[in-house]
Amino acid sequence: MDARPLDWTEKYRPKSLDGIIGNRKAIEIIKQWAYKWAKGIPKEKKGLLIYGRPGTGKTSAALALAHDMGWNYLELNASDTRNYRAIRDILGGASTSSALFGTGSQITLIILDEVDNMASRFDIGGWSTILQFLEITRQPIVLIANDFWNGVVPNLKIPLNKFYRLCEIVQFYPPPYKAAKAYLINILKKEGIGFEEEAIDLILKKNIVENENVDLRGAIRDLQAVALGKRRITVKDAELVGWRDREANIFQTLGIIFTARNFRRAWLAALRVNMTPDELLEWLTENVPKIYTDPEDLALAYDFLSRADVFLGRSIRRQAYSLWAYATELMSGGVSIARRNTSAKGSWKITSSSWKKTYLSVKGDLDLIKSAAIKLRHVLHSGWKEFIREDLPYLRLICKKNPKVLASLIAFGNLTKEEAAAIVDEDVSSPIVKEAWEIKSQIKDEIVKEMHKVETKKGEKEETHKEKKTPKKTPKKKIKPKTLFDM
Numbered sequence: 001m002d003a004r005p006l007d008w009t010e011k012y013r014p015k016s017l018d019g020i021i022g023n024r025k026a027i028e029i030i031k032q033w034a035y036k037w038a039k040g041i042p043k044e045k046k047g048l049l050i051y052g053r054p055g056t057g058k059t060s061a062a063l064a065l066a067h068d069m070g071w072n073y074l075e076l077n078a079s080d081t082r083n084y085r086a087i088r089d090i091l092g093g094a095s096t097s098s099a100l101f102g103t104g105s106q107i108t109l110i111i112l113d114e115v116d117n118m119a120s121r122f123d124i125g126g127w128s129t130i131l132q133f134l135e136i137t138r139q140p141i142v143l144i145a146n147d148f149w150n151g152v153v154p155n156l157k158i159p160l161n162k163f164y165r166l167c168e169i170v171q172f173y174p175p176p177y178k179a180a181k182a183y184l185i186n187i188l189k190k191e192g193i194g195f196e197e198e199a200i201d202l203i204l205k206k207n208i209v210e211n212e213n214v215d216l217r218g219a220i221r222d223l224q225a226v227a228l229g230k231r232r233i234t235v236k237d238a239e240l241v242g243w244r245d246r247e248a249n250i251f252q253t254l255g256i257i258f259t260a261r262n263f264r265r266a267w268l269a270a271l272r273v274n275m276t277p278d279e280l281l282e283w284l285t286e287n288v289p290k291i292y293t294d295p296e297d298l299a300l301a302y303d304f305l306s307r308a309d310v311f312l313g314r315s316i317r318r319q320a321y322s323l324w325a326y327a328t329e330l331m332s333g334g335v336s337i338a339r340r341n342t343s344a345k346g347s348w349k350i351t352s353s354s355w356k357k358t359y360l361s362v363k364g365d366l367d368l369i370k371s372a373a374i375k376l377r378h379v380l381h382s383g384w385k386e387f388i389r390e391d392l393p394y395l396r397l398i399c400k401k402n403p404k405v406l407a408s409l410i411a412f413g414n415l416t417k418e419e420a421a422a423i424v425d426e427d428v429s430s431p432i433v434k435e436a437w438e439i440k441s442q443i444k445d446e447i448v449k450e451m452h453k454v455e456t457k458k459g460e461k462e463e464t465h466k467e468k469k470t471p472k473k474t475p476k477k478k479i480k481p482k483t484l485f486d487m
C-alpha cells in the first residue's frame with residue numbers, strides 16, 4: 001500500500017504524459033499506439049509493454065495515458081492478490097466476459113502492472129494466458145515490467161518476433177540530472193519552501209543511479225524528508241540524508257534506529273525502509289527487548305511503540321493515512337531516544353518478527369484468518385490486526401449463530417471456503433460453512449437491494465434539502481477506475 005496522501009511522490013505524480021520528464025521517444029511511441037486504438041481495434045500490437053528500472057515513471061505514464069485519452073482504466077498489480085484471482089477469472093473467461101470485451105464505445109485501458117512478478121508468483125496460467133489475452137482483447141492493454149530481458153523474455157516461451165507482433169515495446173530510463181533538478185525545485189516552489197541550491201544538488205547526487213541520471217522517486221522522498229517542518233532547506237539539512245542504498249535493508253535500519261540517539265536520523269532511516277509502518281512496528285516490538293537491556297530504556301521504548309500503535313490503529317479506522325507519518329516518527333525517533341543507559345556496544349542479534357506470536361490465543365488457521373481479514377478490511381474498515389484482535393471474537397460468535405452473516409462476509413470479501421471456515425474455526429464441510437456458502441449470492445443480492453433502497457431514499461431527501469439552499473451544479477464527469485467487481 002503506497003497510499004499516503006501527503007507523500008510528495010503521489011502528490012506530484014504527473015497527471016498527463018506531457019508532465020513525465022525525460023523519456024520523450026518512449027512517450028511519442030505510446031501516444032502513437034494509443035491513437036491507433038482510438039481509431040479502432042488494431043490487428044497487431046494490441047499490447048504495449050513499458051519496462052524500466054523502479055521509479056522511472058512507468059505506472060505514472062500508463063495512468064497519464066488513460067487520463068489524456070479520456071479512457072477508463074483498470075489497474076491490476078502484483079501486490080494485490082485479490083485482483084490476481086480476479087484477473088485469473090477474467091482471463092479464464094475472457095472471450096465471454098461481455099462487460100469487459102463488449103462492443104461499447106467507451107475504451108478501458110487495462111494496466112497489468114509488475115508483470116514480471118505476476119507471471120511467476122501467482123497461478124494465473126502464466127504468460128501463455130497473458131499472450132492469449134493480447135491476441136483476443138478488444139481493449140488496449142499496457143504491461144509493465146522492471147526487467148524485460150531477464151524478467152519477461154525467458155518466460156515467454158514464444159519466439160521474440162511473435163511477441164513483437166503482439167506488443168509495442170518501450171523502455172523507460174531514469175531522467176537526466178538537469179531535468180530532475182528542475183522537477184525538485186518546482187516542487188519546493190509549489191510548497192513555498194526556500195532552498196540553498198547546493199542542498200538540492202547534494203540530494204540529487206545521493207540519488208544518482210546511472211551515469212548522470214537520477215532516481216527521481218528516491219530524490220523526491222529524500223527531499224520531502226529533509227523539508228519536513230522547514231521553511232528553507234540548507235546543505236546541512238541535506239547532509240543528514242544518507243547515501244541511498246538501493247534496498248534499504250531492515251537490519252541496517254533497525255541498527256540505525258537503535259544506535260542513532262538522534263530523533264531525526266532514526267526517523268529518516270525509517271522513512272527509507274521499504275516497508276509499511278505496521279510491519280516496521282512489528283520488527284521493532286520484537287527486537288527492542290533483546291537490545292535494550294536497561295529496564296528504564298525498555299519501558300520508555302515500549303511507551304513510544306504503544307503510542308505508535310494507537311496512531312496506526314486510528315489511521316486505519318479513519319482511513320486517514322497521514323497519521324502513518326506520526327506513527328513512523330514515534331516508533332523510530334521514539335525508540336532511538338529511549339536508549340539512555342543501554343550500551344551500544346556488544347553483539348546485537350536482530351531477529352525477524354513473527355506476527356503469529358502476538359495471536360497465540362486465537363484459535364484457527366491464522367494464515368487463512370489473516371488473508372480473510374485483509375480482504376474484508378474495505379468492508380469492516382479495520383486493519384487486519386485489529387480485526388483479529390478486536391472483531392474476530394465477536395464476529396465468530398455472531399456467524400456461528402447466524403450463517404447469513406458469514407454468507408455476507410463471503411460475498412463481500414470474496415472469501416474462499418477455507419477462509420470462511422477459518423473465520424468460524426470450523427471444518428470446510430461443517431453445516432454452517434456449507435449453508436453460508438450456498439446462500440452467499442442470494443444474501444449479496446438482498447443486501448445490495450436494501451442498500452440501494454436506503455441510498456435512493458437518502459438521495460431524494462438530500463436533493464430536496466439542497467434545492468432549497470443552493471442551485472444545483474452539474475456534476476463533473478469523472479473518469480472512474482472500474483474495479484473488477486463492477487463487472
Ligand SMILES: Nc1ncnc2c1ncn2[C@@H]1O[C@H](COP(=O)(O)OP(=O)(O)OP(=O)(O)O)[C@@H](O)[C@H]1O
Nearest residue numbers: 009012013020021054055056057058059060216217
Ligand atoms: N519520468 C518521471 N517524470 C515525472 N515524475 C516521475 C518520473 N519518474 C518518477 N517520477 C516520480 O516518481 C514517482 C514514482 O513513479 P512511478 O510509480 O510511475 O514509477 P514506476 O516506474 O512505476 O516504478 P516501479 O517500477 O517501482 O513501479 C511518481 O509519482 C513521480 O512523482
Ligand SMILES: [Mg+2]
Nearest residue numbers: 058059060113
Ligand atoms: Mg510502477
